[in-house]
Amino acid sequence: MTLLVTGGAGFIGSNFVHHWLSAHEEPLVNLDKLTYAGNVGNLQSLAQDKRHVFVQGDIGDTALVTQLLNQYQPRAVLHFAAESHVDRSIHGPLDFIQTNVVGTCQLLESVRAYWSALPADQQSHFRFLHVSTDEVYGSLSPDAPAFTETHPYEPNSPYAASKAASDHMVRAWHHTYGLPVLTTNCSNNYGPYHFPEKLIPLVIHHALSGKPLPVYGDGMQVRDWLFVEDHCRAIERVLQAGTPGETYNIGGWNEKPNIEVVKTLCHLLDELQPRADGQSYASQITYVKDRAGHDRRYAIDAGKIHNSLGWQPVETFETGLRKTVQWYLDHADWVSGVTSGAYRQWVDLHYGD
Ligand code: NAD
Ligand code: TYD
DSSP, X not given: OOEEEESTTSHHHHHHHHHHHHHOOOOEEEEEOOOTTOOGGGGXXXXXXXXXXXXXXXXXXXXXXXHHHHHHOOSEEEEOOOOOOHHHHHHOTHHHIIIIIIIHHHHHHHHHHHHHTSOHHHHHHOEEEEEEEGGGGOOOOTTSOOBOTTSOOOOOSHHHHHHHHHHHHHHHHHHHHOOOEEEEEEOEEXXXXXXXXXXXXXXXHHHHTTOOEEEETTSOOEEEEEEHHHHHHHHHHHHHHOOTTOEEEEOOSOEEEXXXXXXXXXXXXXXXXXXXXXXXGGGGEEEEOOOTTOOOBOOBOOHHHHHHHOOOOSOOHHHXXXXXXXXXXXXXXXXXXXXXXXXXXXXXXXXOO
């Protein structure tokens, strides 16, 4: 028994790899292209672990994916690989179409060919688990109920549109070909190994570097935050007991306006690593130009996965955020490793003026 994981050197994928191998003997093959967001350093502690096979490559490389499927005979594919940053999708959408839409279709086709040739009992137990986002549902008004699995798709950013398209492809491969797929739509994650161009790790990194903490617009956009380990547990549970063809929303029941998240981070840092001048990190908060087409509010109704699979988050926002801040304080080497070169170019391009 083996799993094939795509994008397992990224933020959520690498957390999943660690989570899985800490609880299971079953090995996994980790296929990752190592874009700017992929980092083998996230997997360093597994270097001697024979249950983890890392392969650098593209999900759209049919020859490579076919070879890996035939060689390792996985019982499931867990598809994390994607271009994942909304702001980058605004600067350059085509990479998102290539990996998230075209790449996912190429992967689906490679997997379908492999799955079709399996003996009947293995075919019925096989799973293709597609990891997606709440952003496919679009933006909620302040008092609207949280997204359920039947909420209409109304993606607003190029990233969200590319993920929505990939969700539709996965659905179609189930309905047309019978591929046993599972789709999860999760809210904003945070935790260890989060690349510091997303809000929470960016604020921690900028605070400690004495830089401005950029808050878009009025800072009142709402996101529903989930500690990454809780997301990994949810994926594990959906893989184990989810019904093929179903989708599962995953969220933390933690709606927070961005400015509150930033201020909470500042207070945690004030406590755990106070500034030398005794001032609060909150004095570094700087309101900047809003993101184009910025979605105002996301909120997930995680009732289905709770009621049907018994999953619920373990961490509260307070416990998860404290763990996250402590992890970044303890891993300054990791942060300096990923914030050189290309990272600085991105910060200059995006926040430059
Ligand atoms: P990430 O950007 O940190 O990691 C993506 C990984 O995919 C990287 O390691 C990258 O090298 C790899 N990759 C990119 N293109 C590839 C390709 N063509 N072939 C092989 N590998 C490729 O992203 P993340 O935050 O870990 O997100 C993982 C998945 O979870 C994505 O599908 C994302 O849409 C989804 N998701 C993320 C969040 C979140 O808050 N981060 C929330 C819900 C869903
Ligand atoms: P982000 O972490 O990029 O996730 P997403 O866009 O997928 O929700 O952003 C989270 C929220 O924080 C989003 O509303 C945009 C906002 N934000 C800022 O205010 N400043 C920043 O510098 C960044 C990166 C994000």
